[in-house]
Amino acid sequence: MEHEVFVPVPVERLREALADPARVARALPGLQQDAGTAPVSGRLKVRIGGHSITYRGTLGVSARDDGSYAVEADATEARGSGTVKLALTLTVLPAEEGST
Structure with missing residues (x-):
């Protein structure tokens, strides 16, 4: 799956922000x-429709040699037995008046 987002920076x-874990943490709404x-x-x-689930876990962002970023997260439900794992590749490209 691919998804593209415009960031007015x-x-x-943006690369400086991704290299700073404290700035990444501040950018996560609800953390x-x-x-x-x-x-x-x-x-x-996390809210989906009328339901909400609270997860406890960690997130890591690391730069790769090709200029992209590896984003990985691992969490478990705070009040249940469910788990979630995230692995994605983030590529930052220049765009008019910002980045994609």
Whole structure:
């Protein structure tokens, strides 16, 4: 699956943000960070329709040699037995007045 998003920020500035775990954590709406842990770990509530699920886990973003980024997350339900794993490749490209 592919998805493209426009970000009104120059490529280099976006790359700086992706290289800083604390900035990545601040960009995740609804993330409640765990005190004393890695910057991108904690609880995240997800709402789908009339249901919400809270997950506890970690997220990592790492630069690759080809200029793309590997994004990986691993979490478990805070009040259940479900788990979720995420693995995606993020490619940042220049666009008019920003990045895609």
